[in-house]
Amino acid sequence: MRVLIQLRPSPDLVAAVADPSVPSMASDVADGLPGVVLDHSYAPVAVPRPMPASPGGDPLSLNQPLVFSMAPQDASVVVRGEIADDEVTSRIALLPAARRDVVAVYADPAIETSLTCGGDPAVGDWHDVERLLRVPDLTAEGLDGSGVPLAVVDTGINAAYVKSARGHDVTVDHERSWNPQSVSGTPGDFPVDHGTMCAFDALIAAPKASLVDVPVLLSRRQGGSTLDGLLSDAIAAYAHLREVLDAQPAESRALVVTNSWGSFSPRWDFPPGHPGNYSDNPAHPFNLIVGSLAEAGADILFAAGNCGTQCRDSRCAYPDRPIVGANSHPRALSIGGIDTAGTRVGYSSQGPGRLAARKPDVCSYTHFAGSGALGDGEPDSGTSAACPVAAGLVAAVRSRWPSTVLPPAQLRTLLRRTADDRSAVGYDHDYGYGVVDAAGIIAALRRRAAKAA
Amino acid sequence: MAEVLITVRLAAPATLEAAMRRLGLTEDEVDAAYGLVPVDPGRNLYVLRVTEDAGRRVGDSGAGAADGGPYSDPPIEPYGPPR
Numbered sequence: 090m091r092v093l094i095q096l097r098p099s100p101d102l103v104a105a106v107a108d109p110s111v112p113s114m115a116s117d118v119a120d121g122l123p124g125v126v127l128d129h130s131y132a133p134v135a136v137p138r139p140m141p142a143s144p145g146g147d148p149l150s151l152n153q154p155l156v157f158s159m160a161p162q163d164a165s166v167v168v169r170g171e172i173a174d175d176e177v178t179s180r181i182a183l184l185p186a187a188r189r190d191v192v193a194v195y196a197d198p199a200i201e202t203s204l205t206c207g208g209d210p211a212v213g214d215w216h217d218v219e220r221l222l223r224v225p226d227l228t229a230e231g232l233d234g235s236g237v238p239l240a241v242v243d244t245g246i247n248a249a250y251v252k253s254a255r256g257h258d259v260t261v262d263h264e265r266s267w268n269p270q271s272v273s274g275t276p277g278d279f280p281v282d283h284g285t286m287c288a289f290d291a292l293i294a295a296p297k298a299s300l301v302d303v304p305v306l307l308s309r310r311q312g313g314s315t316l317d318g319l320l321s322d323a324i325a326a327y328a329h330l331r332e333v334l335d336a337q338p339a340e341s342r343a344l345v346v347t348n349s350w351g352s353f354s355p356r357w358d359f360p361p362g363h364p365g366n367y368s369d370n371p372a373h374p375f376n377l378i379v380g381s382l383a384e385a386g387a388d389i390l391f392a393a394g395n396c397g398t399q400c401r402d403s404r405c406a407y408p409d410r411p412i413v414g415a416n417s418h419p420r421a422l423s424i425g426g427i428d429t430a431g432t433r434v435g436y437s438s439q440g441p442g443r444l445a446a447r448k449p450d451v452c453s454y455t456h457f458a459g460s461g462a463l464g465d466g467e468p469d470s471g472t473s474a475a476c477p478v479a480a481g482l483v484a485a486v487r488s489r490w491p492s493t494v495l496p497p498a499q500l501r502t503l504l505r506r507t508a509d510d511r512s513a514v515g516y517d518h519d520y521g522y523g524v525v526d527a528a529g530i531i532a533a534l535r536r537r538a539a540k541a542a
Numbered sequence: 543m544a545e546v547l548i549t550v551r552l553a554a555p556a557t558l559e560a561a562m563r564r565l566g567l568t569e570d571e572v573d574a575a576y577g578l579v580p581v582d583p584g585r586n587l588y589v590l591r592v593t594e595d596a597g598r599r600v601g602d603s604g605a606g607a608a609d610g611g612p613y614s615d616p617p618i619e620p621y622g623p624p625r
Contacts, residue, residue, distance in 0.1 A: 208624075317617045321545075331580070349622060352619075359613075365546065365601070367614045374610075377581050392622075
């Protein structure tokens with residue numbers, strides 16, 4: 090978290106900072122603050138002290154006539170720095186005690202107004218995503234998704250539409266696809282909707298992956314227009330995917346599962362603390378089966394959600410910590426969203442997560458002109474698009490690295506470790522460990538292969 | 543009626559009928575179409591959907607024979623496009 094730290098150093102130092110002819114640096118006034126990474130590019134700023142305009146005024150009230158004193162004995166100095174997200178509370182509490190010159194620590198929120206929000210036009214197109222994911226480099230390494238089953242747990246796939254939009258053939262694995270008991274339909278032949286967008290986006294980095302169509306979100310319709318399902322159907326889907334995984338020979342075992350869905354509201358859940366709760370409870374059957382499938386060798390990715398503070402989806406009903414349940418599972422990757430300009434989209438949910446605090450794990454690309462499956466001119470958007478884009482990258486890796494050679498836990502670590510960090514202190518709750526970096530992944534895999542040779 | 547999930551441990555061959563017998567459930571109380579779904583084969587752990595009343599009665603919080611539950615079965619929705 091970026092912060093502003095107000096200090097009251099010696100009057101001669103305040104005078105130097107206030108004098109524009111004297112160059113001063115953050116380290117001159119705030120060196121050695123425990124747990125704070127100082128921003129040395131931000132020159133310290135002298136801040137005047139508000140004082141009552143008339144004698145006898147309340148020295149603490151700002152609701153009265155005031156004068157502002159820049160006298161060295163009155164003024165203070167502000168510097169900028171960063172505190173690790175998971176240390177913010179303790180650091181802010183301890184800093185004034187550890188250093189007597191620290192007056193206060195304040196948040197330094199982004200004041201940019203240009204964060205991409207729902208309804209905004211696309212930022213770039215899917216060819217930009219191809220370029221950012223270095224798809225030609227991945228292909229040159231043999232990392233194109235060949236032979237890798239990529240399960241799209243969503244509203245169903247329309248393969249003909251994806252083929253037309255991409256201009257290339259699409260493989261749907263009919264044998265491994267699966268419908269909930271209340272859903273009829275043929276794999277790859279469902280109406281064009283959200284799942285078709287996800288399939289298109291997953292194929293950007295893994296064009297030769299085999300799509301496994303799992304239309305769980307068609308399992309329950311309300312009013313004939315809203316797509317949704319029940320978590321119990323997702324449990325049944327995962328039980329099927331376990332069979333798919335177990336049936337594979339060990340030497341080529343791989344299954345990537347992309348999940349661009351979640352629970353928006355605590356309304357249908359037991360409250361946190363209740364033994365039957367889902368959002369915060371690792372013992373819920375769905376959270377158990379996610380852990381079990383990942384342990385068996387599947388790479389599971391969940392969208393972080395669209396409840397970011399800058400422009401949250403109107404359906405978001407959790408009062409805080411909106412990355413809930415399996416979307417925050419420690420054995421899954423939680424994917425936040427950035428646009429193709431590299432900036433986090435304002436609706437991408439921020440951490441901490443409810444099952445594991447360090448969520449999202451990484452960010453991937455969204456809000457680009459892609460499939461058009463959501464309507465003419467509509468971007469592929471939401472963390473719904475970011476998740477399959479990242480899943481495609483994972484599927485690309487799996488073409489040469491089966492889970493018996495590179496277990497899912499190690500692949501998750503590799504993605505976090507190679508991510509392009511967007512803060513000065515490592516992990517943060519906006520971008521997680523950073524933005525997925527295909528070049529870093531390729532380099533790490535080469536090192537790993539050389540070591541094994 | 544809202545339905546909930548309960549878990550049960552059963553040795554192979556696990557069937558819905560065996561789970562119902564173990565838990566003392568009637569046909570009216572169980573979503574037979576959903577069936578008995580394996581959660582963790584290594585631990586012989588299965589899940590089934592039952593009515594809320596049955597879940598309360600046989601769930602572990604009701605001192606029944608279930609391994610766990612009743613658990614919530616909330617709706618899930620796509621995360622996009624943002625509204």
